Amino acid sequence: MSAYSAAGEANAKPNYLNHEKGIWSWLTTVDHKRICLLYLFAILIFFFVGGMAALAMRLELAKLYGTGQHNFIDAETYNAMFTIHGAVMIFLFIVPGIPATLGNFLLPLMIGAKDVAFPKLNLFSWYIYMVGACMALFGLLKPIGPAFMEKAMNFIGVHGPVDTGWTFYAPYSIETGTSVVWMTAAAFVLGFSSILTGLNFIVTIHKLRAPGMTWDRLPVFVWGTYATAVIQTLATPVVGITLLLVIMERGFGVGVFNPKLGGDPVLYQHLFWFYSHPVVYIMVLPAFGIVGEIIPVFSRKPIFGYKAVVYASVTIAVVGFLVWAHHMFVAGISEAAAIYFSVVTFGVAVPTAVKVFNWVSTMYRGSIRFNTPMLYAMGFIFLFMVAGTTGVYLAVLAVDVYYHDTYFVVAHFHYTIQGGAVIGLMGGLYYWFPKMSGKMYNETAGKVTWFLVFVGFNLTFIPQFALGMEGMPRRYYDYLPQYQNLHQVSTAGAVINALGYTLALLNLGWAAVFGRVKAPANPWDSLSLEWQTPSPPPHENFEVTPVVTGSTYAYGTPVRGDAAAH
Amino acid sequence: MSASHHATAAEVGPGDPPHIHHMDTPTAYQSAKLGMWLFLATEILLFGGLFTSFALYHWAYFEEFHHASKELNWVYGSVNTVVLLFSSFTAALAVDAAQRGDSRRCSKNLLITIACGFLFLIIKGIEYTGKYSHGLFPGTERWNSPEFIQEYKMYFGLYYCMTGLHALHVVLGMGLLTWVYLKARKGRFSSRYFVPVEVGALYWHLVDLIWIYLFPLLYLVG
Amino acid sequence: MFRYFPEQASAHAADVDWMNNIITDLSLFFTVAIVGAMIYFAIRYRQRNGKDHETPRIEGSHTLEMIWTIVPTIVSIFLAYYGVVIYQQTREVPENALRITAWGQKWFWDFEYEYKDEAGQSQVKKIGGKDVEWVVPVDRPIKLVMQSRDVLHSFFIPAMRAKKDVIPGQWSYIVFTPIKTGKYPVFCTEYCGKEHSNMMASLRVVSEAEFDRWLKDRSAENALAGMSPSARGKQLYTEKGCNACHSLDGSRLIGPSFLKVFGKKESLQDGTTVDVDENYIQESILHPNKQIVEGYAPVMPSYDGQLGPDEIAGLIAFIQAQDGSAPVAAPVAAPVDDGWDKLSPLERGEKLVKAKTVPACTSCHSLDGSALVGPSFKGIFGRTAELQDGTSLVVDEAYLEESILNPMAKIAKNFAPAMPPVYGTQLKEQDVKDIVEYLKTVK
Amino acid sequence: MGHHTDTHGDHAAGHGFEIMPTQDHSDDFGHISPYSIYAKIFVALLVLTVLTVGVTRLDFGSMNIVIAMFIASIKAMLVALFFMHLKFERMTTWIYAVFPLVLLGIMMAGIFVDNPYRATPGPAAEAKAPISADHVTEGHATKAQH
Ligand code: HEA
Numbered sequence A: 001m002s003a004y005s006a007a008g009e010a011n012a013k014p015n016y017l018n019h020e021k022g023i024w025s026w027l028t029t030v031d032h033k034r035i036c037l038l039y040l041f042a043i044l045i046f047f048f049v050g051g052m053a054a055l056a057m058r059l060e061l062a063k064l065y066g067t068g069q070h071n072f073i074d075a076e077t078y079n080a081m082f083t084i085h086g087a088v089m090i091f092l093f094i095v096p097g098i099p100a101t102l103g104n105f106l107l108p109l110m111i112g113a114k115d116v117a118f119p120k121l122n123l124f125s126w127y128i129y130m131v132g133a134c135m136a137l138f139g140l141l142k143p144i145g146p147a148f149m150e151k152a153m154n155f156i157g158v159h160g161p162v163d164t165g166w167t168f169y170a171p172y173s174i175e176t177g178t179s180v181v182w183m184t185a186a187a188f189v190l191g192f193s194s195i196l197t198g199l200n201f202i203v204t205i206h207k208l209r210a211p212g213m214t215w216d217r218l219p220v221f222v223w224g225t226y227a228t229a230v231i232q233t234l235a236t237p238v239v240g241i242t243l244l245l246v247i248m249e250r251g252f253g254v255g256v257f258n259p260k261l262g263g264d265p266v267l268y269q270h271l272f273w274f275y276s277h278p279v280v281y282i283m284v285l286p287a288f289g290i291v292g293e294i295i296p297v298f299s300r301k302p303i304f305g306y307k308a309v310v311y312a313s314v315t316i317a318v319v320g321f322l323v324w325a326h327h328m329f330v331a332g333i334s335e336a337a338a339i340y341f342s343v344v345t346f347g348v349a350v351p352t353a354v355k356v357f358n359w360v361s362t363m364y365r366g367s368i369r370f371n372t373p374m375l376y377a378m379g380f381i382f383l384f385m386v387a388g389t390t391g392v393y394l395a396v397l398a399v400d401v402y403y404h405d406t407y408f409v410v411a412h413f414h415y416t417i418q419g420g421a422v423i424g425l426m427g428g429l430y431y432w433f434p435k436m437s438g439k440m441y442n443e444t445a446g447k448v449t450w451f452l453v454f455v456g457f458n459l460t461f462i463p464q465f466a467l468g469m470e471g472m473p474r475r476y477y478d479y480l481p482q483y484q485n486l487h488q489v490s491t492a493g494a495v496i497n498a499l500g501y502t503l504a505l506l507n508l509g510w511a512a513v514f515g516r517v518k519a520p521a522n523p524w525d526s527l528s529l530e531w532q533t534p535s536p537p538p539h540e541n542f543e544v545t546p547v548v549t550g551s552t553y554a555y556g557t558p559v560r561g562d563a564a565a566h
Numbered sequence B: 001m002s003a004s005h006h007a008t009a010a011e012v013g014p015g016d017p018p019h020i021h022h023m024d025t026p027t028a029y030q031s032a033k034l035g036m037w038l039f040l041a042t043e044i045l046l047f048g049g050l051f052t053s054f055a056l057y058h059w060a061y062f063e064e065f066h067h068a069s070k071e072l073n074w075v076y077g078s079v080n081t082v083v084l085l086f087s088s089f090t091a092a093l094a095v096d097a098a099q100r101g102d103s104r105r106c107s108k109n110l111l112i113t114i115a116c117g118f119l120f121l122i123i124k125g126i127e128y129t130g131k132y133s134h135g136l137f138p139g140t141e142r143w144n145s146p147e148f149i150q151e152y153k154m155y156f157g158l159y160y161c162m163t164g165l166h167a168l169h170v171v172l173g174m175g176l177l178t179w180v181y182l183k184a185r186k187g188r189f190s191s192r193y194f195v196p197v198e199v200g201a202l203y204w205h206l207v208d209l210i211w212i213y214l215f216p217l218l219y220l221v222g
Numbered sequence C: 001m002f003r004y005f006p007e008q009a010s011a012h013a014a015d016v017d018w019m020n021n022i023i024t025d026l027s028l029f030f031t032v033a034i035v036g037a038m039i040y041f042a043i044r045y046r047q048r049n050g051k052d053h054e055t056p057r058i059e060g061s062h063t064l065e066m067i068w069t070i071v072p073t074i075v076s077i078f079l080a081y082y083g084v085v086i087y088q089q090t091r092e093v094p095e096n097a098l099r100i101t102a103w104g105q106k107w108f109w110d111f112e113y114e115y116k117d118e119a120g121q122s123q124v125k126k127i128g129g130k131d132v133e134w135v136v137p138v139d140r141p142i143k144l145v146m147q148s149r150d151v152l153h154s155f156f157i158p159a160m161r162a163k164k165d166v167i168p169g170q171w172s173y174i175v176f177t178p179i180k181t182g183k184y185p186v187f188c189t190e191y192c193g194k195e196h197s198n199m200m201a202s203l204r205v206v207s208e209a210e211f212d213r214w215l216k217d218r219s220a221e222n223a224l225a226g227m228s229p230s231a232r233g234k235q236l237y238t239e240k241g242c243n244a245c246h247s248l249d250g251s252r253l254i255g256p257s258f259l260k261v262f263g264k265k266e267s268l269q270d271g272t273t274v275d276v277d278e279n280y281i282q283e284s285i286l287h288p289n290k291q292i293v294e295g296y297a298p299v300m301p302s303y304d305g306q307l308g309p310d311e312i313a314g315l316i317a318f319i320q321a322q323d324g325s326a327p328v329a330a331p332v333a334a335p336v337d338d339g340w341d342k343l344s345p346l347e348r349g350e351k352l353v354k355a356k357t358v359p360a361c362t363s364c365h366s367l368d369g370s371a372l373v374g375p376s377f378k379g380i381f382g383r384t385a386e387l388q389d390g391t392s393l394v395v396d397e398a399y400l401e402e403s404i405l406n407p408m409a410k411i412a413k414n415f416a417p418a419m420p421p422v423y424g425t426q427l428k429e430q431d432v433k434d435i436v437e438y439l440k441t442v443k
Numbered sequence D: 001m002g003h004h005t006d007t008h009g010d011h012a013a014g015h016g017f018e019i020m021p022t023q024d025h026s027d028d029f030g031h032i033s034p035y036s037i038y039a040k041i042f043v044a045l046l047v048l049t050v051l052t053v054g055v056t057r058l059d060f061g062s063m064n065i066v067i068a069m070f071i072a073s074i075k076a077m078l079v080a081l082f083f084m085h086l087k088f089e090r091m092t093t094w095i096y097a098v099f100p101l102v103l104l105g106i107m108m109a110g111i112f113v114d115n116p117y118r119a120t121p122g123p124a125a126e127a128k129a130p131i132s133a134d135h136v137t138e139g140h141a142t143k144a145q146h
């Protein structure tokens, strides 16, 4: 029972992948679906780069030859490693991660549009992203080679990999001799790309919904992307100007953040977190959306409490702007501010709780299939519960004083970002893979690699909670011997985790290139619009502009009094 | 909307909106405008970081900032304010002309707006060189002397950052308007299609809006 | 379950842990409930035999939404409230708190204790340095007032459940009442650069009586104070690292030599001249970069807050004494500590290059390829070196030995003849050989 | 082919999440104001500029900034409402014009709840200049410390 007047079955007509050929047609494409693939390609490379830096850190932290000495990499390299890891993972991987890939692909399809509002701007965003990525690479280079090369590199401001941590705290970032300028400038440029993507999506959702696609029929993923886009557009400029000020401080000694020049280093932290707290919701809100799409389809049930789920997303986005200084409880802020920010932080916990409860309730009395996407979604719920509740420890003032800047925080945010956003992204990739590639992947391999990721991930980061409780500070290249056992378990977990990701992505990559099994238009029996067009979709998405007449989630048999509505 | 807006590529003539494959013309118009407003929102927050820093140090170093602001010449600032207000006025007139389909008046007003931008930059340039010769620039003798206390440096640091970023926006706005002007001169706009004029003018108004705050903040109250 | 905390060594630790444990219990409850429900639904309502069974189109429930909005809200208010209350308790400073000042600097902590001696005179006891052990009395509230001398640091005593960032130019404090004697680690928890992980100290909590004894025991400092000013200055000259940059024999290092500097007229960077007198020297120690002697870079760190008036007076006396009348007593390097001979030549060489020479080779020659005052050691052996006089040569053992013993003989191109010729007296023949061996391996 | 605007969600009223006001189509290409309004606004802006300069020359001390910012806000409003046609824009535009200002206010509020209210730990210590004067001038952004 399809609710849409337009539906297509797989046929031999050209699709977006093959209607034009050649590398040039890809680099100049304005098709949102192709731009999704461009982004996907780029972010996976950086996921790999960030992952390798993580493994280097974990290798060192295992301290196989004993603590108190350097085993594989020295202190400076280690400091560069966690900076590279954090900055690459955040600015190059997960912030564009879901919105620019799945968001780009699905947004127009889900609302029944032919493209985003500004297709050229969309491509332009990708190029800006690539420019930013290259600039970031300059920030990672070490000047080596013959003397003239070193001179040349020094001349353009390359002085060695950035060693400030991804947070670029002043005054250290103003004083250190490394290529902070390249990295902060890169973050600024990447931010610009992110702004343009967000702006594009907001306009698209406002202006290009298909006839009948009212606000209360929008899939929750679209709502998630919308809330994300608002944050992208409105929070990013603040970090942009903040990082520019750091550059000005380095170049001209403006002094705004430099106590030696009368400035206030804590002001830097305010401005930084004003962006970087909301940014965590840029990462996770689209993942919430993905879970909200997967669970109904594989449970054959409408999403429980659609309105509550949607309001919760919007509330999280808005309240997310009010809580930034919970990262600064011990940074020397006033007591009044600490109390205010602690209390308001709970304002995001409640709507998040609402979402979790609704997802689980959706499964009640469903007919549940355990395909790989569903496994990711269920894994997400467990991991995000751990993530969210450990966030509550950190929001509680008295307790955060102890946990701040320990491995407890490291574990918390890996659970949120990796257990939340990355697992969500993986689930989404598995779920929409048939649509994007027109092929089916190997289901068994999907499940096995899911298991590897899940086990490896928990093995990596559960010990880190314990480390944090024992008081192990973060950004430590060396530590007291009492922490060694837990660190070694964590390293072992990281290896399994890395293996899991690599195999899980290879499974998809293999199927996309060599796969023989063609995907039907709607393999999961979904009701949302993107599945009502062939797999892969044609260049302009739909052969006929769809007209929407019912809910995206009309699964199952109507219960009392509901029949009339559908 | 009537179907006449869906001219196919072959039929596009001067004054007709360009053919866009994925939406109709009124939607394209509304989208472009909303897009520009969103962009302006980001600009407000971009300058917002600077305004916030300025507010904080203005509060903390009230006397010192007040003193330092006396070094700025409020006459230059006032003249520049009038120049920008006037350019904003002509930008609005350009849009009005475009809406009424008067191509000539539209391009004339655009040209005046761009010229005002130039004038603004020239005055700003005179001001900057004046500051330099008065030793109000990093590296000059007065700047390095002990009497030139840290708080003054902070004031002028912020002054250069804020007015510099603003001047950059003036330059970008002039670029945008020049592109619009060239199109206008070729008669590309009509009462059915003038998005670039409106969007360019919106951007220009923002440049004006920022200056409306910068001027009293930096030159008058300090 | 999940109780991994270090022992509770401060009065408020139990409260913090109580709060933490409540959150743990609530979190476990919610997580088990939600994940349990999920797993239960997953098993109970799984699709069987590959065919969907009929599912009801339940779109939501207002009652449930209300419940699961209100319950977390109440729990949140409870947690936020007690979090704030306990936090305020941990920040309250009792009247009788013992006040100690701490300074953070890359990468060590300094402490200052102010007290009244028997004569009622105010005295300050200063301790500090890497891995310093600081001492407090048990059962007495301690207020540690902190500031940084460079970048952000953070003072963290896990056992006391106390932490606060240490900020340049701004005071912050922690307060705690130790309830157990013992020794507890102190960490720096705000990233501050290369040695962040080693910026440690240990806190020793002792009985009140023992603390008093410790505080008033000034023998170490008195030894210094009992010396003549110029002897004190001489000791400080090496202890505080002045020797890394200022020579005693007139040779030019990073900073001007102390030889015959007192009473001289120096021309400064800004074109003015200045008499080198007591005031100028004191000013240069405290605010080194205000008056830079022409031809030198403004690189000296300030010693403000690190040297007392007596110490500064000592240094002034010492500098004044460098009038050329006494032969330069080259400080003896490579003190033969136990087991020196047991080390391999390479290890000895490395130690000599990095630390045991005065000034240490590495204060002017980098190991990582960057150019300091002299050419870097990185890859030096076998490299073709261009000399000032236009010739060039391949760096071999002989050249290195010569350069160490007689630095002015051959000067590398683009470098100033700044190396002090002091190593000939400092180093034994074997030392020079060791250094050359080591330099061969610096790649 | 494009689809018809009147079937767009923007216009399909009566649903749970409708945040658009219902629209007629007269503004498909923007509102056309009478020509003279622009001139009037321009004159008003000039008058307000003169007023600001005059008032601050008179010097009301710390009230200066309040007065100046108040007048500036009126000017900004005039530009936005009439020159930029915000007055005739849809609800969405209004939201995105006002929201960033709200955020800016929140940002300033958060920072001003912190900085001026930082605690000053006990007396003796802060009497000493923190680092050497050439490294740190004693003032910090916290007045409470002075
Ligand atoms: C996707 C990313 C993401 C997400 C979603 C979150 C979500 C949350 N985070 Fe986290 N956080 C980070 C990423 C994220 N965080 C990062 C990257 C850092 C460190 C940055 C750095 O320093 O490098 C960090 C650090 C961080 C800190 C600072 C710690 C410190 O440095 O001292 C705090 C403090 O309040 C915090 C709190 C929270 C809270 C309350 C939530 C909430 O949104 C969680 C809400 C969810 C739940 C609460 C679970 C569901 C609830 C229920 C089922 C009901 C039961 C709950 C209650 C009764 C309350 N986080």
Ligand code: HEA
Residues within 6 Å of the ligand: A044, A047, A048, A050, A051, A052, A054, A055, A057, A058, A082, A083, A085, A086, A087, A089, A090, A093, A094, A164, A165, A166, A167, A410, A414, A417, A418, A422, A460, A474, A475, A476, A477, A494, A497, A498, A499, A501, A502, A505, A506, A509
């Ligand atoms: C998106 C965010 C993200 C992700 C995914 C990760 C992933 C991982 N992170 Fe972390 N991490 C951060 C964000 C992230 N991290 C941030 C922001 C910090 C703070 C930095 C700072 O302090 O400044 C941090 C800090 C941090 C630390 C603390 C360092 C310290 O404080 O000293 C540690 C320590 O163990 C760590 C470990 C890991 C590990 C083992 C993984 C692993 O799970 C990674 C596993 C993944 C791979 C190994 C890649 C797999 C391979 C591919 C994807 C290629 C396949 C491609 C194809 C086939 C096409 N991370």
Ligand code: CUA
Residues within 6 Å of the ligand: C104, C106, C107, C152, C153, C154, C188, C189, C190, C191, C192, C193, C196, C197, C199
């Ligand atoms: Cu000091 Cu970290």
Ligand SMILES: [Cu+2]
Residues within 6 Å of the ligand: A276, A277, A280, A324, A326, A327
């Ligand atoms: Cu946060």
